[in-house]
Amino acid sequence: MRFSFTAPLWEWSAQGGWFFVTLPTDAADDIAELDRPDRGFGSVRVRVTVGATTWSTSVFPDTKLGSYVLPVKKAVRKAEGIEDGDDVDVTIEVLDA
Structure with a gap:
């Protein structure tokens, strides 16, 4: 299962330094319906591509x-030149399917 979308990068105010992109509702609904193994905090393993950077x-x-929210680590933000509030083009491949 693969999704591509554009969404803004935002910083979690409760814990400075954590940045996320929120998945569109249709993608979140599809992921929630998957028969997948139980993981901590309800997490779902994915492979992500933003620009030229791909990571798991x-x-x-x-x-x-x-x-669902996707954490975007500092190395990716720096490599792709993205900052808080920027629209980010994201491709996600669900690995827990």
Whole structure:
């Protein structure tokens, strides 16, 4: 299962330094319906591409947003020149399917 979308990068105010992109609702709904192994915090393993950078990580459910959030580490933000509030083109491949 693969999704491509554009969404803004945002910083989590509760813990400075953590940046995320929120998945679109349709992608989150599809992921939530998957029969997959239980993982900590409801996480789902994914492979992500932003620009020329690809890495493996997990997306995490966010009940307040009704979606999943993708953490974007500093090395990726620096390599791709993205900052808080920038729109980010993301491709996610779900590995827990």
